[in-house]
Amino acid sequence: MIRLSGIHFIREERHILQDVNLHMQQGEHWVLLGRNGSGKTTLLEMMNGYEFPSRGSVEVLGNRYGQCDVREVRKKIGYISQSLFEKLNLSDPVWEVVATGEYAFLRFYEDIPAEVKERALQMLQRVRILHLADQPLGTLSQGERKKVMLARSLMMQPHILVMDEPAAGLDLYERERLLTDINELSKQDIMVVYVTHHIEEIIPLFTHVALIEQGQLIAAGPKKEVLTPENLHQAFGVELSIEWSNERPWIQVLSSN
Numbered sequence: 714m715i716r717l718s719g720i721h722f723i724r725e726e727r728h729i730l731q732d733v734n735l736h737m738q739q740g741e742h743w744v745l746l747g748r749n750g751s752g753k754t755t756l757l758e759m760m761n762g763y764e765f766p767s768r769g770s771v772e773v774l775g776n777r778y779g780q781c782d783v784r785e786v787r788k789k790i791g792y793i794s795q796s797l798f799e800k801l802n803l804s805d806p807v808w809e810v811v812a813t814g815e816y817a818f819l820r821f822y823e824d825i826p827a828e829v830k831e832r833a834l835q836m837l838q839r840v841r842i843l844h845l846a847d848q849p850l851g852t853l854s855q856g857e858r859k860k861v862m863l864a865r866s867l868m869m870q871p872h873i874l875v876m877d878e879p880a881a882g883l884d885l886y887e888r889e890r891l892l893t894d895i896n897e898l899s900k901q902d903i904m905v906v907y908v909t910h911h912i913e914e915i916i917p918l919f920t921h922v923a924l925i926e927q928g929q930l931i932a933a934g935p936k937k938e939v940l941t942p943e944n945l946h947q948a949f950g951v952e953l954s955i956e957w958s959n960e961r962p963w964i965q966v967l968s969s970n
């Protein structure tokens with residue numbers, strides 16, 4: 714579904730990504746894990762065709778970027794990021810914000826068809842915030858806003874859902890509620906690609922992890938093979954132990970030297 718081959722990304726003489734090879738297949742759900750500035754968002758931007766590699770190729774859903782209409786491919790990719798949230802209008806009612814996801818518009822300037830409104834309400838029901846449908850987006854908590862983004866991205870029935878640190882800034886309660894909704898995506902035919910620097914966000918849904926450090930992959934594959942104390946030490950510079958509970962990893966920091 715997504716194949717990154719020999720990706721290099723060089724900007725202002727800085728080698729931001731170096732020979733990244735990743736193959737994400739149908740039925741897998743991936744986490745890209747790494748420190749601040751390691752190149753995670755840049756990889757997501759390449760999957761969406763917003764950045765192009767200096768060398769190497771990107772293939773998504775059988776389309777090779779550079780040889781296809783990227784806008785058509787993007788219609789099949791949901792993207793949840795802070796920069797998209799910032800483009801939404803805080804005074805719009807929640808259901809309308811969700812409905813705009815159907816067309817990848819930011820705002821409607823004409824009447825919204827009744828069936829689109831109905832689907833938007835169903836999506837809100839799915840992430841358990843239907844009761845907020847008529848409230849302006851700006852009145853919602855941070856966690857509720859993230860759920861609106863999730864509902865909005867599901868409107869266009871994406872094949873791939875790309876999330877860039879969706880749980881950033883959430884308290885424990887809000888984070889767990891959001892992660893529960895994300896975990897539910899296992900019931901659908903959507904591949905999830907999720908960026909984080911928090912290991913405990915690797916919920917049971919995720920099958921694979923790519924660990925990235927300074928633009929290079931340290932390891933990529935099934936999560937239990939990749940998430941070893943040695944690999945994590947290399948990626949984060951911290952000695953730690955790792956324990957699994959219900960297919961979710963929890964870490965204990967031993968020393969930060």
Ligand SMILES: Nc1ncnc2c1ncn2[C@@H]1O[C@H](COP(=O)(O)OP(=O)(O)OP(=O)(O)O)[C@@H](O)[C@H]1O
Binds near residue numbers: 724729750753755756
């Ligand atoms: N177009 C660009 N031009 C110059 N530098 C860039 C460009 N895009 C990314 N970078 C740099 O590449 C590095 C990797 O950035 P990226 O946003 O991909 O990291 P990240 O792993 O997502 O970080 P964080 O976890 O902090 O969000 C950063 O140092 C960033 O400044």
